Every structure is written in structure tokens, then in C-alpha cells.
Amino acid sequence: MMQIENLSIMMADAAGSVPIIEHLDLEIKPGEILGLAGESGCGKSTLAKALLRILPPPAYISSGRILYQGHDILDYDARAMKRFRWREAAMVFQNALNALNPVLRIREQLVDTLQAHRRLGKKEAVAIAAEWMVRVGLHVKHLEAYPHELSGGMRQRVMIAMALLLEAPLLILDEPTTALDVIVQREILQKIVELQDTQQFSVLFVTHDLPLMTAFCDRIAILYAGSIVECGQSQDIARAAQHPYTQGLMASFPSLDGQRLQKRGIAGYPPGFAAQRQGCAFLPRCPRPCAQGALRQPPLLSWTPGHQLACYQAGSAQNGIPKEYLSL
């Protein structure tokens, strides 16, 4: 579906360029839901936006390829990119309130989107829009509403309808439910899974909510300081996470039915974006720092089939979460 190879994204400023994403490899397979998790500021949204090339300068892509069905979208010009966006890959933005135009009715916004990409008459376009409104669980009458007349959850559904309108094979969800309460969140994610089941599109799901992700995704990639540190099937990540960072993330969410444990989380803070960094980015926070990690950033290698890992200490903690992250 989409292969991201050796992708680096830099941010230019007066002093020089700062790397945001460094030599990142990731594959989105056809028909899967891939989760992308990480702390605030690790580059999740930057990566998601780069896939549609909507990151504005001073951000720029400094290396790599983004292959979509064999074509490198980094070679596309503005016209090709316009065709690619929404027809091949669509996106649901984090804040639906800001992404919808407050002075246009929902119908106009959906119809505009359709007509920008397809030769359609007004009536046909409205019919398709109405169909999608129903599919995402809204009433057709809401087509005539303005964004402010809808609740947060309804607006997010409109955004999803808008993203799915052209039946793009790839849907990017950039923290689509962060601003919503858990009940609405569940309804919306269920709707997406349901639609994904019938339409068979791929989903890149960006969030920092790891338990939600393990329940919802087929595969999960963990991003730390602009690099993938671990990537695997979601049950592998949930039960047998290998990277100390992933383990820390998993350990910082309480379980509903397990023992009562004191949670500790991961000590320290994620590193700032620096032009030069030596060694493993996670080293200062690592519970088992190693000499090798002080010298080089560990590469992302295959650990078991379908499970990749960027850690020199791979396998040193077979028994799941290290005790440094837990205490009674």
C-alpha cells in the first residue's frame, strides 16, 4: 500500500536545520489498521502530515522515499499531489472545529470536496454526501447544519465522512478522538472499524493512547524522538513489548482488572530536537543503559517475524515490563 523508506524531515530555522524525523522506515499494508504511538512532540503528526505533503515550510523532506503503489510521491508536482490527496489518501484532522469552515453548511463543504476531485453534478454530489452522512451515523438533515450547530462528536463524524467521500484506499487519522469523551470516542472508532471492514481501506491511526491502540489496531509502531523504536502485531506489543520505552508506555496505563499497582511511568523527558545527537535517543531514560547505545543509535532490525525492534538490549527482558517501571 504505502512504503516509507529512510524518510527524514527537517525543520529549517535561523541557526540551521533540525531533524524532526530521522531515517524512518514504515510500511502500511493493504487493508490493515496501523497504529502510530508516541509521546507529545515525538513527530507523530509531522509524519502523518508529511504523507500527504501538507507540512508547510520551514519543514522539508531531506531524504527518503514515500512509495504509494510503486510511485514515489516525493517526485509528484503540485498537480499530481492534488490528484493524490483525498482520492488516494485522505486525512481526519485532530480538531474538527478548526478543520470545518464555520460559515459554510456541511452540505456545501462535502459537495465542494466531491466536486474538487470528481466530475459530478450538484444532485449526484449531494446524494453521495447524504449517503456518507448516514454511514458515519449522522442524520441526513444535518447536511443543512453549520458546524457550530453540531456537537464535537458529530463534527468529528462529519470529518470522517469527508475523508471517506472519495473512498480513498488510505485513511490517515491524526488523533481523531483526542478532544472527545471516551464514550463518543468508542462510538466513532467502532464506526471506523465497521466501515473499514466493509470498504477494506488501510488506516494509519495516530494517537498517544496505547491501550486504545492495542484494542483497535492490527499493527502498532512506536515512535520516539523521530525514529521508530518498535513495530509489531498489536498483541505482541501489548504482551511482549521488547523496547524499554514501549514497556514503559504500556506500564504507565493502569489495567482495569489486574492487581492494584503503583504506576511509575518513564523517568525523564523526551530529548529536544538537536542537530547532533550521538547514540541512542532513549539512553538517558533507559532503565538498562548499555555501552553500545552510548555510541550509536540502534538500527530497526527484525526481532521475530513481523516484530521489529531498535534496541541493543533486545530480549534482555523477555518477561515483559521491567520492575523499574513498577513498584508496589
Next chain:
Amino acid sequence: MNRHLWTQKKSIWGFSILLLFILMATLGPFFTQDPKAFLGTPLQAPDGNFWLGTSGQGQDVWAQMIAGARASLFSALAIGAATTLIGALLGLAGAFWGGVVDELISLLSNIFLVIPGLPLAIVIAAYLPAGNLTIALVLIATGWAWNARVFRAQALSLRQRDFVSAAIVAGESSLRLMFFEILPNMASLLLSTFLGSVIYALGAQVGLEFLGLGDISAITWGTNLYWASNDAALMTESWWTFVPTGLCIALLGFSLALLNFAIDEIADPRLQVQKIWRRRVGRVTPGLTPVVRTSV
């Protein structure tokens, strides 16, 4: 912010030219001959004796240009400061208190906006006794209204922001809210409005004086031009009587405009980034993340 102010080409040039004029206005008159004295043959072309020739009254044009800077520059700065201050205060008060206060201030500024400024200034200046103070008062009276409108609009939008609500809840007084919460957020607007007002004041003041509505016995850039025109400078082809003063006015305006552009760039980091970007990579297609595969 300060760092950028001193490293930017625009602000360096703007400041240098402005500084030159300030030095000229403050120290210059001590080093020249009496600008009012009859010193040589009228309309004498520039030579070693009279660097910029003599006027139709046999006065030293060089001395007149320098003496004129003092009156013109300082009254332009004063008028600019006054119109900015009055505009900011009234705009802020209207936006902050709303209701009747806002209605009254808006009504007043709308009336002043509807009246055409320069004709009004000419009429008032013709009635009042001629002099620098008259011109200043006239230009302040006709110049504040637009500023008040701009500041009102900006303050209205800031008034809605959550940090203002938070400050109200925290129990801050109205004056503190206005001057410590809202006003600092308009710093760049304040500064650029001030510079714009100075340019306006300079032009309008010179205009009024050129029409003979100022005190024609005083030495200012405006009266220099008035006398040049009165003494038939164009017919006698004595360009040196009006070109130096005219150039000074243009240069001063230019330096203020440069400073204004510099402030724009400092206040809006996006403009800075655009500039850096253009220097390093060149133009990019809007709406498309650029790909720059240079090994660093």
C-alpha cells in the same frame, strides 16, 4: 526580538538614516551660518562658499535645510506620538468598556473619519494664528480617528481571548487589564502605527506649510519649499532651493518606512522564516512540502 532588530538590513539602514537626521536636527544648527541672514546674492548656484547655493532671499540653503530639520522632525515625531497615543487610548477604552463609552468614541471617530482630513486641516489652519503649535493641533485633531479605529478592532479581538477572562476572574482592575494584559499584545501594532503616523504628520505638515498656512517666518522644511515656490524656483531653474529639502523629506520618510517593514518581519516570525527559507532553498510550490535532498 532585539537581536533581530540589530541584525536586519532593513532596520540597520532605517535606524542609520533616522539617526543621521536626529543628529542633523539636534547638533546641525550649531555648525551652520544663520539661516535667516541675508548672506549673498540671491539664487546663487552651489559653490565652495554656499554648499547648496543661496535662496531667493540670499540665505544659505544648506543652513536652512539643517535648521528646517529641527522643527520638522521633532514636530512630526510629536504629532505622530500624540495621534498614536490618543488613538490607542480611545480605541482601547471603547473596546474594553463597550456600551455607551464605545458608542460615543466610535461616533466621534466616525465623524472625524468622514470629514476629509487635509481640507479640514487647511480650513482650521487658515483660521487659527499661524505657527507650529497650530499645525500640530490641527494634524492631531484630524489624525487620531483612524488610529482609534485600528486599535479598537485589535483590542476587541484580544478582549475575547481567554487570558483576559482569566485576568478578570483573578480580580485585576480595568486599568491593569487594559495596560498590562491587552496593550503589550499590541506592541508591534503600536510601534508601526506610530511610525506610520510620523510619516503622515511629516507629509501633512510640510503640505500645510507649503501652502503658506504655517508660520512663514520660521525655518522648517515646509516653509523652505514655500519660499522656493514663492521665489519662482522653477522659472529661474534654481533647483538647489527645493531639491535638498525635498530629498530630506523623502529620505526621512524612507527610513521610517524601512523601520516599519523591519518591525513587520520581527513581529511575524513567519515572514522571517520565509526569508531564511528563500535564501537557503529558493522558491517553493505553495501547499506542497518541499523535498530538499542535500546531504548536510
